[in-house]
Amino acid sequence: MKCYCVVNFREPLQMLDMAKPTPEGGEVLISVSAAGVCHSDIHLWEGGYDLGNGRTLSLKDRGVRLPLTPGHETVGVAEASGPDATGVQLGHKYLVYPWIGCGSCPACNSGAENHCSAPRCLGIHRPGGYAEYMIVPDTKYLIDIGDLDPSQIAPYACSGLTTYSALKK
Ligand SMILES: [Zn+2]
Numbered sequence: 001m002k003c004y005c006v007v008n009f010r011e012p013l014q015m016l017d018m019a020k021p022t023p024e025g026g027e028v029l030i031s032v033s034a035a036g037v038c039h040s041d042i043h044l045w046e047g048g049y050d051l052g053n054g055r056t057l058s059l060k061d062r063g064v065r066l067p068l069t070p071g072h073e074t075v076g077v078a079e080a081s082g083p084d085a086t087g088v089q090l091g092h093k094y095l096v097y098p099w100i101g102c103g104s105c106p107a108c109n110s111g112a113e114n115h116c117s118a119p120r121c122l123g124i125h126r127p128g129g130y131a132e133y134m135i136v137p138d139t140k141y142l143i144d145i146g147d148l149d150p151s152q153i154a155p156y157a158c159s160g161l162t163t164y165s166a167l168k169k
């Protein structure tokens, strides 16, 4: 399958041909329909986050390894699932929630995986949606979008959540 990857920071993304993954356990294979480009993808490509006052958070410190397939705003069709996956309907379109944690710390256990200090986010720590297919580790990260437009819904996974969070505050 084709993947658009950051191979070296600050160089154009390269198209790599990788093996199409097979879902195992509770995983789901998503055939990508739409992938948003986020502001933070630019930082990913640059190799770090500007924290202001001349300070930078390097992606190495954040656990990012290259080559990386970015893309954390993804909608796709569930094509296959592992033997332990429950509640997914193959052929349905899903928005993929990318902010995945370690699954065992207090933040994760309280349902706030986005606050996990050992994150395993899709498109940052693990392959994301700039590819023909991506693996989602559990069906709980999939939101069925029915007949909504994938390209309109994909940014909800990050841009939409950011706006929602700001409004709630
Ligand atoms: Zn955690």
Ligand SMILES: [Zn+2]
Pocket: 038, 039, 040, 041, 072, 158, 159
């Ligand atoms: Zn984002």
